[in-house]
Amino acid sequence: MRVHSAPWRAATVLASVLLVGSMAACGNSDTGGGGTKDDGKITMGFSQVGAESGWRTANTVSIKEAATAAGIELKFDDAQQKQENQIKAIRNYIQQKVDVIAFSPVVESGWDTVLKEAKDAKIPVILTDRSVDSADKSLYKTFLGSDFVKEGRLAGEWLVEQKKTASGPVNIVELQGSTGAAPANDRKKGFGEAIAANPNLKVIASQSGDFTRAGGKQVMEQFLKANKQIDVLFAHNDDMGLGALEAITAAGKVPGKDITIITVDAVKDGMQALADGKFNFIAECSPLLGPQLMDLAKKVKAGEEVPARIETEETTFTQAQAKEALPNRKY
Numbered sequence: 001m002r003v004h005s006a007p008w009r010a011a012t013v014l015a016s017v018l019l020v021g022s023m024a025a026c027g028n029s030d031t032g033g034g035g036t037k038d039d040g041k042i043t044m045g046f047s048q049v050g051a052e053s054g055w056r057t058a059n060t061v062s063i064k065e066a067a068t069a070a071g072i073e074l075k076f077d078d079a080q081q082k083q084e085n086q087i088k089a090i091r092n093y094i095q096q097k098v099d100v101i102a103f104s105p106v107v108e109s110g111w112d113t114v115l116k117e118a119k120d121a122k123i124p125v126i127l128t129d130r131s132v133d134s135a136d137k138s139l140y141k142t143f144l145g146s147d148f149v150k151e152g153r154l155a156g157e158w159l160v161e162q163k164k165t166a167s168g169p170v171n172i173v174e175l176q177g178s179t180g181a182a183p184a185n186d187r188k189k190g191f192g193e194a195i196a197a198n199p200n201l202k203v204i205a206s207q208s209g210d211f212t213r214a215g216g217k218q219v220m221e222q223f224l225k226a227n228k229q230i231d232v233l234f235a236h237n238d239d240m241g242l243g244a245l246e247a248i249t250a251a252g253k254v255p256g257k258d259i260t261i262i263t264v265d266a267v268k269d270g271m272q273a274l275a276d277g278k279f280n281f282i283a284e285c286s287p288l289l290g291p292q293l294m295d296l297a298k299k300v301k302a303g304e305e306v307p308a309r310i311e312t313e314e315t316t317f318t319q320a321q322a323k324e325a326l327p328n329r330k331y
Contacts, residue, residue, distance in 0.1 A: 042301050043073045044294075045093030047103035049130070050081040052178075052211045053239040054267040058331035059104075059129065059287035066290025072297060081178065081210075083107055087114045094121045100297045102126040107180035108133040115139035124300040128289055130182040137308065141300045144292055144310045148186030151283040154316050155187075155234060155262045156194025158281045159201065162260070166200050170231045173223045174206035175216050175244060177236040183285075184208065187236045187264060204230075209240040216243030224251045235263045238270025238282070245278055256280055266317055268329050274322035282322070284314040287331060 044067065048060055060076075067074035075098060077089035083106045093101050094117055101123055105111060111132045116139060118125050125140040132140070163170050172195070177184030188206070195201040205223050209215035216235060223230060224247060233248075235241035241263035248255045255261055255278045263270055266284040273279045289312065299306050317325065 041071065041073055042100065042297060043075065043096075043098045044100045044102060044297055045075045045077070045089070045096070045098040046101075047077045047079055047086045047089040047093075049079055049086075049104050049106050051078065052081060053213075053237055053265075054269055054331075055237060055239070055265045055285065055287045056211075058267060059289060062288045062290035063128075063293060064290070066294045069291075070294035070298070072294055079106060081106055083110060087111075090114050090118065094118055094123060097121070098123060099301050100124055100126065102128055102293060102297065104129040105132050105182070106130075106178070108182050108185065109180065112136065112139065126293065126296055126300065128293055129287075132182075142296060142306045142308055142310060144289055144296060144312070146183075146285045146312050146314060148183045148285075149190040149193075151183075151264050151285055151314075152187035152190025152192075153194045154190075154283045155264065155281065156191040158316070159232060159234075159260070159262060160195060160198050162280075163198060163201060166198075168200065170198075170201045171227065171229050172201060172203045172232040172234060173220075173227065173230050174203050175209040175219055175233065175235040175240040176206055177208065177211045177240075179208050181211075183211075183264075184236055191234055201232075203234075209235070209243070211237050211239060213239045213243035216240030217247050218243075220244035220247035221250075224248070224253075230259055232260045232262065235261070237285075238263045238265040238267050238273075241279060242269055242273060245273065267331055268326070271317065271322045271326050271329055274317060274319055275326055277319055279322075280319065282317045284316060286312050286314050 051057055079085040086103060086106055090101055101118055112134050119139055127140050127143040129145040131143050204227060207219050209219045233244055241261055245255050248259055253259055261279045262281045263279055264283045264285055266282045270282055274282055296306055
């Protein structure tokens, strides 16, 4: 028996080593480790702003469904509107060695350090929906999203046309998005540039409602108490506008008539308010970025060149156009 024991023990040790190796490989797969996999599947780490609005919910659904359709493994994180949560998530993705990192930044500033960490790890980054103000454009591959300045400008240009015969002051209140966020900064800028064409148009109050219905309602209540005459409301998104509707109605005024309401997004609830005559105009901002994002992820992973900025195709809606578009609205 002793003559055969050594080979038997060697075989046993070899089997054990193979088993341990197999278990270790499974462990790495379960924890998301390794951007390079035998099956060639792309792994994307995505950090979402949060779930502050109907737009954001539709955006999340689009990204998750598109990842599944494209065969991309998605690691999803909800930052709950906190930059520190996003930075932590991005660092986790770097540690896990995902193939691509994508995120919609809570605010524009303060990303250089973590983006450089991703670059040093040779993990390409795609910005979606919102941009960053980093001077070093090599820290990310591309930005996919809307032209927020244009959205604000379209809203302002419509108002200028509607009020071109006004002989006296037109008092405007503005519900801004989250402080420091690219959509808030840019929509405010575009709207302000457009209404400058008519000196009668004056923004008499402007405050953040954090892109939420609750915030829109609360701030609009303050506007109504502080200002005797409000002619126009410009809300940086539909949800704040919908919250403001409640405050306007509670104050005994008729939304869409006593106060002209302009918003941005064109989500289904906003479009319904527009069709019902409670809103007057909406500049569209499409949340359905998922398919384009997954296509970009495949290209940057393959080392292909992509444009530094890719804009989504969008339009505007009047009350009549909203009625026509609503039956087929996807979000």
